[in-house]
Amino acid sequence: MSKKKKDGILVFISYATKDAQTFQIPIICEKLTEYPEIKDVLYWQEDLQDDIWTYMDKNIGKCDIFVLFCSPNAMESVPVQKEWHAADALNKPIIPVFSSIEYVPPLLRPRLGLQVDVFNVEENIKKLYELIKKKYIPKEDLTISLSFTYKNKTEIIHAEKKAYFLTPLIEFCMKNNLSIKNILVTTSAGTRVPDDLFDESVSFVYSKFGNEFIINIEKMQIVANFKVCLIGDAASGKSKLLQHCIEATYDEEYMPTIGVDYWVKPFHFQSIDKNFDIVLIFWDFGGDFEEAGKKKELLNESDGIFVVGDLTRKETFERIETGCVPKIRKVLGEDIPIILLANKCDLEHTINKEHLKELAKRLKLENVFLTSAKTGENVEAAFKSIIAPMITRALKIL
Numbered sequence: 001m002s003k004k005k006k007d008g009i010l011v012f013i014s015y016a017t018k019d020a021q022t023f024q025i026p027i028i029c030e031k032l033t034e035y036p037e038i039k040d041v042l043y044w045q046e047d048l049q050d051d052i053w054t055y056m057d058k059n060i061g062k063c064d065i066f067v068l069f070c071s072p073n074a075m076e077s078v079p080v081q082k083e084w085h086a087a088d089a090l091n092k093p094i095i096p097v098f099s100s101i102e103y104v105p106p107l108l109r110p111r112l113g114l115q116v117d118v119f120n121v122e123e124n125i126k127k128l129y130e131l132i133k134k135k136y137i138p139k140e141d142l143t144i145s146l147s148f149t150y151k152n153k154t155e156i157i158h159a160e161k162k163a164y165f166l167t168p169l170i171e172f173c174m175k176n177n178l179s180i181k182n183i184l185v186t187t188s189a190g191t192r193v194p195d196d197l198f199d200e201s202v203s204f205v206y207s208k209f210g211n212e213f214i215i216n217i218e219k220m221q222i223v224a225n226f227k228v229c230l231i232g233d234a235a236s237g238k239s240k241l242l243q244h245c246i247e248a249t250y251d252e253e254y255m256p257t258i259g260v261d262y263w264v265k266p267f268h269f270q271s272i273d274k275n276f277d278i279v280l281i282f283w284d285f286g287g288d289f290e291e292a293g294k295k296k297e298l299l300n301e302s303d304g305i306f307v308v309g310d311l312t313r314k315e316t317f318e319r320i321e322t323g324c325v326p327k328i329r330k331v332l333g334e335d336i337p338i339i340l341l342a343n344k345c346d347l348e349h350t351i352n353k354e355h356l357k358e359l360a361k362r363l364k365l366e367n368v369f370l371t372s373a374k375t376g377e378n379v380e381a382a383f384k385s386i387i388a389p390m391i392t393r394a395l396k397i398l
């Protein structure tokens with residue numbers, strides 16, 4: 001690698017280390033870098049500080065052209081295979097260089113490559129340089145127009161093909177009062193795009209269907225996934241409450257939760273002017289799971305919390321007041337919605353509702369419910385009641 005140039009084509013060379021001499025890799029790289037259009041040529045050498053995986057990770061994403069030296073050694077090399085697969089997944093222009101077509105991975109055979117005579121290095125470099133220039137797509141050609149439509153409103157956004165498309169989409173949604181945490185859209189190509197794959201899928205759909213790209217927000221379905229944790233003393237009924245809510249069953253057998261259990265339940269929620277499909281992902285913590293450090297990490301990114309006490313054991317509420325709630329606020333902030341469930345209301349108990357309401361007020365809790373996992377009293381209503389405050393908070397955060 002030579003003197004740094006500011007602009008130009010960044011080339012990544014992938015080869016099997018055993019082929020370094022056969023293909024004269026260091027010489028090719030050095031000579032290529034001498035061309036003014038080529039900014040730099042990246043290739044891994046054993047004396048580099050980074051191991052090959054770190055090197056690959058850092059550099060494939062930013063290269064403009066990926067050159068693959070194909071040979072029997074390259075076919076057997078795991079790093080080489082990973083490298084070209086990664087480049088392909090990232091839509092990088094790939095140039096296979098080979099002495100015989102049989103060494104080119106079948107998937108890459110239709111691409112414009114370069115057949116070389118390994119003994120004619122000078123000639124190979126010249127041809128490779130021409131091909132690199134031909135395959136290079138200047139940055140300005142990478143801009144695409146995204147047309148967002150919602151009801152009768154349309155907005156065209158010029159985004160870089162490599163850019164994150166979710167950001168302009170969220171901005172558009174916010175302008176039209178449509179914002180929410182995770183978004184599921186239907187593209188004009190008919191593909192449903194989940195939030196975390198959105199950017200990749202847009203690139204994919206774009207490359208498949210050409211450069212006119214419309215995202216039809218009229219078909220947009222708003223889906224929000226919320227992480228909700230249940231915390232409270234052992235045997236207070238956290239798991240049985242969830243079991244009742246999700247499976248509509250109950251049994252007396254106590255099976256303590258070890259660590260954390262996960263439960264998932266979809267809800268439909270309607271506000272004045274919007275419909276939401278909500279998925280609550282419940283994290284059901286075992287009461288004995290008090291390794292503070294670990295729990296703190298696991299609580300991160302929660303959207304709402306249920307603290308659960310056992311009406312037949314007063315001390316379970318004392319611990320909610322002195323331990324649970326302050327800890328939760330410390331990790332998740334003051335605005336995290338917390339709801340108190342006073343469970344086992346089917347059993348005789350001495351704690352009255354007024355007392356619990358006062359407790360909830362003192363602790364600035366969102367709400368309090370007397371529940372029974374056994375009879376199902378208030379269970380569904382209690383779990384549903386956390387949705388509205390979570391949505392309000394998510395909209396504020398966005």
Ligand SMILES: Nc1nc2c(ncn2[C@@H]2O[C@H](COP(=O)(O)OP(=O)(O)OP(=O)(O)O)[C@@H](O)[C@H]2O)c(=O)[nH]1
Nearest residue numbers: 234235236237238239240252254257287344372373
């Ligand atoms: N009568 C009555 N019993 C309940 C109720 N909820 C739970 N139980 C009983 O209490 C015991 C403990 O219930 P779990 O739901 O496993 O308690 P947990 O809070 O998940 O306990 P850990 O996982 O150890 O933290 C079980 O034997 C249940 O049958 C309730 O509403 N009424």
Ligand SMILES: [Mg+2]
Nearest residue numbers: 238239256257
């Ligand atoms: Mg449990």
